[in-house]
Amino acid sequence: MSIALSASDISRALTRISHEIVEKNQGAENITLLGIPTRGAHLAIRVAQTISTIESREIQAGMLDITMHRDDLRMRPLRAIMSTTIPSVGIEGRDVVLIDDVLYSGRTIRAALDALGELGRPRSVQLAVLVDRGHRELPIRADFVGKNLPTSSSQSVRVHLVEIDGADEVLIEGES
Amino acid sequence: MSTTTFVLKGGTLVDGSISDILIDGGVITRIEKSLTDEHATVIDATDSIVLPGLVDLHTHLRQPGREDAETVASASRAGAKGGFTALSAMANTSPVADNAGVVEQVYRLGQEAGLLDVFPIGAVTEGLKGETLSEIGAMADSIARVRVFSDDGMCVFDPLVMRRALEYIKKFDGVIAQHAQEPRLTIGSQMNEGEISARLGLRGWPAIAEEAIIARDVLLTDHVQSRLHVCHVTTAGGVEIIRWAKARGINVSAEVTPHHLLLTDDLASSYDPIFKVNPPLRTEKDVHALREALADGTIDIVATDHAPHTMESKECEWQEASFGMLGLETAISIVQKTMVDNGLLTWQGVAERMSHSPARIGGYEHQGQKVAVGSVANVTLINPLKSWTVDRDLVQSRSRNTPFHGYELPGLVTHTFYKGKLTLENGVNV
Amino acid sequence: MRHLLSISDLNKSDAILILDTATELARVSDGQVKKLPTLRGRTIVNLFAEDSTRTRISFEAAAKRLSADVINFSAKGSSISKGESLKDTAMTLQAMGADAVVIRHSASGAPQRLADSHWMTGSVINAGDGTHEHPSQALLDAFTIRKHLGKGGSDLSGIKVAIVGDVLHSRVARSNVLLLNLLGAHVTLVAPPTLLPVGVESWPAKVSYDLDEVISQVDAVMMLRVQQERMNDLFFPNAREYSRYFGLNSQRLAIMQPHAIIMHPGPMNRGLEIAAEVADSARSVIVEQVANGVSIRMAILYVLLAGAPLEAGSN
Numbered sequence: 001m002s003i004a005l006s007a008s009d010i011s012r013a014l015t016r017i018s019h020e021i022v023e024k025n026q027g028a029e030n031i032t033l034l035g036i037p038t039r040g041a042h043l044a045i046r047v048a049q050t051i052s053t054i055e056s057r058e059i060q061a062g063m064l065d066i067t068m069h070r071d072d073l074r075m076r077p078l079r080a081i082m083s084t085t086i087p088s089v090g091i092e093g094r095d096v097v098l099i100d101d102v103l104y105s106g107r108t109i110r111a112a113l114d115a116l117g118e119l120g121r122p123r124s125v126q127l128a129v130l131v132d133r134g135h136r137e138l139p140i141r142a143d144f145v146g147k148n149l150p151t152s153s154s155q156s157v158r159v160h161l162v163e164i165d166g167a168d169e170v171l172i173e174g175e176s
Numbered sequence: 177m178s179t180t181t182f183v184l185k186g187g188t189l190v191d192g193s194i195s196d197i198l199i200d201g202g203v204i205t206r207i208e209k210s211l212t213d214e215h216a217t218v219i220d221a222t223d224s225i226v227l228p229g230l231v232d233l234h235t236h237l238r239q240p241g242r243e244d245a246e247t248v249a250s251a252s253r254a255g256a257k258g259g260f261t262a263l264s265a266m267a268n269t270s271p272v273a274d275n276a277g278v279v280e281q282v283y284r285l286g287q288e289a290g291l292l293d294v295f296p297i298g299a300v301t302e303g304l305k306g307e308t309l310s311e312i313g314a315m316a317d318s319i320a321r322v323r324v325f326s327d328d329g330m331c332v333f334d335p336l337v338m339r340r341a342l343e344y345i346k347k348f349d350g351v352i353a354q355h356a357q358e359p360r361l362t363i364g365s366q367m368n369e370g371e372i373s374a375r376l377g378l379r380g381w382p383a384i385a386e387e388a389i390i391a392r393d394v395l396l397t398d399h400v401q402s403r404l405h406v407c408h409v410t411t412a413g414g415v416e417i418i419r420w421a422k423a424r425g426i427n428v429s430a431e432v433t434p435h436h437l438l439l440t441d442d443l444a445s446s447y448d449p450i451f452k453v454n455p456p457l458r459t460e461k462d463v464h465a466l467r468e469a470l471a472d473g474t475i476d477i478v479a480t481d482h483a484p485h486t487m488e489s490k491e492c493e494w495q496e497a498s499f500g501m502l503g504l505e506t507a508i509s510i511v512q513k514t515m516v517d518n519g520l521l522t523w524q525g526v527a528e529r530m531s532h533s534p535a536r537i538g539g540y541e542h543q544g545q546k547v548a549v550g551s552v553a554n555v556t557l558i559n560p561l562k563s564w565t566v567d568r569d570l571v572q573s574r575s576r577n578t579p580f581h582g583y584e585l586p587g588l589v590t591h592t593f594y595k596g597k598l599t600l601e602n603g604v605n606v
Numbered sequence: 607m608r609h610l611l612s613i614s615d616l617n618k619s620d621a622i623l624i625l626d627t628a629t630e631l632a633r634v635s636d637g638q639v640k641k642l643p644t645l646r647g648r649t650i651v652n653l654f655a656e657d658s659t660r661t662r663i664s665f666e667a668a669a670k671r672l673s674a675d676v677i678n679f680s681a682k683g684s685s686i687s688k689g690e691s692l693k694d695t696a697m698t699l700q701a702m703g704a705d706a707v708v709i710r711h712s713a714s715g716a717p718q719r720l721a722d723s724h725w726m727t728g729s730v731i732n733a734g735d736g737t738h739e740h741p742s743q744a745l746l747d748a749f750t751i752r753k754h755l756g757k758g759g760s761d762l763s764g765i766k767v768a769i770v771g772d773v774l775h776s777r778v779a780r781s782n783v784l785l786l787n788l789l790g791a792h793v794t795l796v797a798p799p800t801l802l803p804v805g806v807e808s809w810p811a812k813v814s815y816d817l818d819e820v821i822s823q824v825d826a827v828m829m830l831r832v833q834q835e836r837m838n839d840l841f842f843p844n845a846r847e848y849s850r851y852f853g854l855n856s857q858r859l860a861i862m863q864p865h866a867i868i869m870h871p872g873p874m875n876r877g878l879e880i881a882a883e884v885a886d887s888a889r890s891v892i893v894e895q896v897a898n899g900v901s902i903r904m905a906i907l908y909v910l911l912a913g914a915p916l917e918a919g920s921n
Contacts, residue, residue: 374803377738447718494719
């Protein structure tokens with residue numbers, strides 16, 4: 001097991017991503033941040049706090065549970081549904097930024113796009129991830145990436161966050 | 177090899193002695209420590225108990241009317257398999273056995289099958305309706321010589337009708353066998369009333385509905401000085417009432433079924449109607465009271481209440497299913513399991529409960545005789561050391577509704593002799 | 607879990623999972639989203655051998671909101687009155703490829719017979735069997751109670767509930783006693799002695815014959831429907847006596863605690879077990895129970911059908 005990102009790496013990456021989001025969208029007036037539970041939701045809250053500081057305005061983060069739209073439900077034991085909370089600014093006509101911890105096959109994001117589609121019609125959907133580990137199975141790409149981590153499919157990437165796991169770190173397990 | 181002369185070697189009699197037995201011409205002719213006979217077929221009875229042929233006082237043969245479930249012939253084979261040499265055909269056939277014609281028909285069918293004695297039971301009331309007496313005299317005087325009268329399936333609930341019936345049968349040396357079930361307390365009842373029925377949402381059959389009728393009937397029997405037999409007692413309360421009645425010298429006898437000696441109402445939790453029976457399975461407390469009563473003689477006999485039913489009547493919701501279980505082929509094994517192996521009854525006791533006493537109560541002359549020189553050769557060999565697994569697809573009965581499918585039971589009946597003729601040889605029907 | 611036949615099939619965490627899932631699904635329904643793709647391609651059969659428009663429509667709506675295909679099989683009168691038809695019906699459903707059967711039947715235990723038989727392989731969901739159980743009703747009742755009276759936790763610890771009426775014949779009462787107790791609530795049954803089953807002493811609930819004494823102490827009152835036929839069967843003298851002693855009227859409403867809620871599984875006998883003005887009062891959550899029913903039934907379908915299939919024989 002090796003540490004791919006330390007706590008300070010994570011902090012810098014999130015700060016950079018927050019600036020990139022504001023830059024690409026020319027401000028924060030029209031963006032809606034939605035984290036994908038569990039860890040994506042916590043990351044979204046951190047990004048929201050950073051953007052609030054940068055832009056001197058209150059930005060809220062919401063969460064989008066995608067369980068009901070997954071394409072692999074029947075392949076595993078039952079998953080519990082998490083909460084979906086949309087910030088008061090809504091998503092209609094907004095630039096939605098989805099935030100997740102790891103981008104891998106792309107299926108989670110595909111499900112998120114479907115879930116979002118059920119809720120309304122954003123002006124655009126962008127994707128920010130802490131780690132992109134490659135091996136896409138669908139034509140999905142991230143707009144904002146904390147770190148690109150080339151991995152083999154036999155390895156696993158573990159993201160730990162202080163809010164849940166007590167420490168901030170990204171670990172890679174297994175043979176490359 | 178002879179089919180009329182047999183030497184049973186090394187069997188254990190109910191008094192514990194080990195002897196050889198010679199059966200010849202339908203009679204037990206010799207009992208000695210060691211026997212040979214050059215004409216005889218030898219049967220190895222080592223480890224086996226030699227019992228008098230079992231007598232069932234409560235059997236549903238279903239013929240006439242429900243031959244799809246059982247016939248006199250198929251029930252006879254089932255009986256032979258279970259070690260029985262006599263069955264008593266309950267009257268709730270279609271048409272009902274409330275006249276000489278039907279009882280004579282059933283009697284003749286038994287003779288034709290020729291595997292055991294079939295004693296027809298006559299209905300107490302016409303059509304089992306409980307209103308008017310059936311032709312008790314005609315049935316008593318018919319070739320069937322009916323002595324036991326029962327509306328079993330139904331209760332003779334009207335106290336006046338029961339009184340008249342008890343009085344009337346005195347002329348014919350008869351006995352009324354009552355199915356004790358107060359109808360007003362058991363409307364739509366499905367299983368024993370108690371915690372389990374409350375949880376399962378099945379209408380209850382309260383114990384009091386049996387106890388109240390038994391109490392009334394023993395008092396009536398005393399009052400008119402007649403003879404009462406209580407069918408399938410299932411309740412601890414019923415046992416106490418019978419004990420009290422016998423202590424007062426009231427002429428009452430009682431029976432218990434094998435299934436009520438073993439099974440309890442929690443089995444209904446699966447809603448599988450294989451466990452649906454009337455009267456219903458009850459609680460542990462009742463099972464223990466019944467076993468004790470059978471041991472001390474308060475309950476005189478074991479009677480199977482063999483009740484065959486077709487598959488459709490059991491493969492459905494509980495409420496739709498028919499009441500009843502098979503019993504002939506598993507009876508004595510259940511008795512061994514619940515009574516003998518528990519030390520509650522000896523094999524001598526089994527002979528009393530399953531042969532001598534039923535024959536006495538029914539007035540069956542050639543049945544229930546001791547295994548002794550000069551007796552009619554109705555003999556059953558059972559090996560208590562051998563166990564067997566019940567398989568409903570291998571039963572002799574035409575129906576499959578045994579609650580014991582898959583159970584491993586002790587005691588294998590190996591041979592049954594009916595009037596000196598083998599009806600069961602090495603566990604196989606002849 | 608493969609089947610939902612009785613509340614006793616659930617442990618506490620199963621029950622809370624269903625309530626929590628329903629909470630999320632309710633939010634979804636409240637918003638713009640009316641349909642989720644989760645059970646697309648699955649076939650759910652409503653097998654209603656007993657009339658019930660309300661429950662059937664609720665299950666149908668739940669299934670459709672999850673994009674399942676729904677087939678309604680209502681067998682009235684004599685067609686499913688004999689047991690053989692239950693078997694034949696089940697085998698027909700199996701041939702139709704039913705992934706789940708939602709069954710309402712007048713015979714207690716019919717859903718269990720279906721589940722235990724080898725006639726079909728789908729999941730069996732009990733929508734009410736005779737006088738035995740009605741698990742989805744109890745779950746929506748618990749959901750409703752939690753929403754109004756929950757103290758922030760996930761269960762119903764410490765909440766006092768009175769269930770009033772014909773307990774003897776009520777499948778709603780049986781399921782509720784089991785579930786409320788499982789979730790930590792305290793149940794008191796109030797009924798005339800004739801309408802309490804022998805054996806009720808072993809239930810995890812208190813018993814009282816006095817509604818006035820109980821009603822001022824509880825947080826929720828659940829009124830059960832009393833059928834008119836019960837009068838003919840000698841359970842009580844007449845409707846007037848029943849209402850006087852066990853009906854929820856305005857006087858009793860007045861002595862209820864201010865936060866206490868009024869529930870009823872429906873359909874109501876206005877004027878018999880519940881006065882019209884009480885049913886329509888602000889404390890009544892009866893209409894909301896119906897809406898909650900759809901979310902709960904969606905949650906049940908999700909929990910039973912969405913995950914990987916369990917092996918046959920497991921539950």
